[in-house]
Amino acid sequence: MPGQSLFLKLVEKDLSEFEEFLHHSSDKDVRQLLTELHSADVADIVERIDEDSRSRLMSLLDSVRAAEVLSLVEEYHQADILEAIPEDKLPEVVEEMDSDDVADILDDLPTEEAEEILDAMPKEDSDEVRQLLSYDEESAGGLMQKELVKVTPDLSLAQAAEVVRGQADEASDIQNVYVVNEQGLLKGFFPMQKLIFESPQKKVSEVMNENFFSAPVDLDQEKVAEMFRKYDILSLPVVDKRGTLLGRIMVDDIVDVIQEEASEDIYRLGGVDTEEHISDSPFRSMRLRLPWLLVNLMTAMLAASVVGLFKETIQRLVILAVFMPIVASVGGNAGTQSLVVITRGIALGELEFGNAKKALFKEVVSGVLNGILIGLIIAIVGFFWVGNPVLGYVLGLAMICNMFVAALAGTAIPLILKWVKVDPALASGVIVTTFTDMTGFFVFLGLATIFMSYLI
């Protein structure tokens, strides 16, 4: 594919050369170049070029391609790309898109703009989209598309093939033909290839599989993704409470969900708002990060006030202040280790309450064992640094206690959050390190206070 290597050349440099080309070439030349590029690559480019270039590019795409591009750009950029499409072309473009993609875009637009677009659509299509918009964006209903192929069980396969042929125009990537009764209730499915490999005289009811998975329309997207992952399926029908077939979810949308959920977990662990995006302005990302920093400031003050309790001790033996960061840092790291393993286990469905006790036991054992090792090392370091063995004991003992608390906090906090049905990933590093900082300082400085007579 010539367009492919061209695209790679384009992104390796930055895109100013491409913008130049857009503005100084004839419509015909630009169109020629665009035919050589995959829509996903056009989507990639259009996200990054300036507004003028974007308008020019989108106006030169035919509506099928424009629809593809609009479906493939990142959600974050969709509203901007939509702006770039000439208003008179918009209805055509929207009509070419899958219902779920239209709903996703409209969901992010101001209500008025969304209504305008809906009004310009054929009533049948806009009804579908309106229905999709009524579901929670992060539920099965929010993920599904209305486009699918369905037949009734009484048809022969030859008749079914005819019906499917009529529906296939609308629906792309058909793996399964769904079977519904006259009330629209989902009764089963069969893989598309049965239409080729089985005798055309056979009835749909003979070849269909009645043992199928389906997602209730209000199922959370994380659970939906888990079904796809676990059962290795490519598409999943969505039903309402009565079992009426409402739509289907495709695996490529699930790929995006998994990516999104992973990003969210990583962001939360690092104390970053999940709404933040790498292309945000400095001011937006400043605003989004400030609350987390303020929480951290508050928790850090808690830790500081623990130190404040021991001002006199530090006054008498200032080397304690030197070792404070070590106790805090290693303890915080150990707590984060437990936290990461536990929250990931919960996110992947590998950790339930059934095996939580075992996990807690394991974390505490491995935490305390490492505490003993690290404690020994730091005790020796402390002895040689200061020349007083008692300081070594105090440091070592503080480290063991801190690692115990670290394992406990890193395990228990996400589990408790899950228990009270809060997202366990909200137990970001900040909360756990507050615990380890406070205990670390308290035990270390407390022990030093008790054994002060041996220390100076």
Added chain:
Amino acid sequence: MPGQSLFLKLVEKDLSEFEEFLHHSSDKDVRQLLTELHSADVADIVERIDEDSRSRLMSLLDSVRAAEVLSLVEEYHQADILEAIPEDKLPEVVEEMDSDDVADILDDLPTEEAEEILDAMPKEDSDEVRQLLSYDEESAGGLMQKELVKVTPDLSLAQAAEVVRGQADEASDIQNVYVVNEQGLLKGFFPMQKLIFESPQKKVSEVMNENFFSAPVDLDQEKVAEMFRKYDILSLPVVDKRGTLLGRIMVDDIVDVIQEEASEDIYRLGGVDTEEHISDSPFRSMRLRLPWLLVNLMTAMLAASVVGLFKETIQRLVILAVFMPIVASVGGNAGTQSLVVITRGIALGELEFGNAKKALFKEVVSGVLNGILIGLIIAIVGFFWVGNPVLGYVLGLAMICNMFVAALAGTAIPLILKWVKVDPALASGVIVTTFTDMTGFFVFLGLATIFMSYLI
């Protein structure tokens, strides 16, 4: 599905009741229960029950089901489940599996055991698996399966349908029929449904799409996943340098890759070895975490030695030791925020060197702006806590400097690692917080030393 709810009941309690049932019921009753469960659910159960129950359960599954279960269990448990299959049944079970699943399992076995299993397989199959084993596990070759359907361009669609019917037994989930010439070079593909919707007299060459994506056999799995994500594809052909069709990669395997890569990123950020698994023994996870803790111990000593430079200053004004944790903690948090956004941007391909300068600028601007705000607050707190405005200025100024360094380190370290082709996620929190701890302590205590005469 009755089995479905039964399964849910099973995992909600722990599995001891199920183990009881296995040992005290007749073969017939157990088999009956197993027919009601999806293989993925059996896989879930078999991962968690004790060894005896596992052997009993696996011996009662027929080889088709056993193959499904073995393909669906997590990689971490595969060797154990393999053990549980009676030796004389093993060849049958392996024969039922897709070539990529067999290769994945054998890859994790000791060479001798793997050879034994390969020797018991029909030569044709074992040759395929041996070929797959020769590729890097984390490359396109390591992900692909040999099972696919292919035809030559000169056939009519009617003839192609016959050929496909013959191959379809082996290959499940067929979306695309691949078109190869006599040399085996990939020339195009067409979606399965063309076999139904197009006239049977048409030639394959007339309906095939010559504009296709393919993955070179040595392409890294992360890049493969990016292609799936970007182009919304369900399967991808894999070719060698000459363009020979070697196999195909299915999207359900990519779902696992994305999950895996996300877990790795999260683990690295938290300083956990990517080999660690939630079911590891306490001793194994202790051993895997110790090196990270030792690195952290070392870096914490660096930070401590910075504090050591200012022992006299702290001796003169011990309240400084109380504020030290605040400067360190908030700075570390800000650094981690930048780190998370930047490494995630790199992982998702949204951040390249082209826009790195912009990202660095943004991080620094938002970091410094938040530094000013947090600095103001902490200055006021410092003033009221201690009653000395100069301490407030020192604290505030230290905070601004520290947030500047945090943004710089959190952005530059992963970018530099990417530049020298090391995984940017290796810049775990530990490295960045070492920078922020050291600068934070240095600036705060240094300023305090300079302005000491105003502070006491």
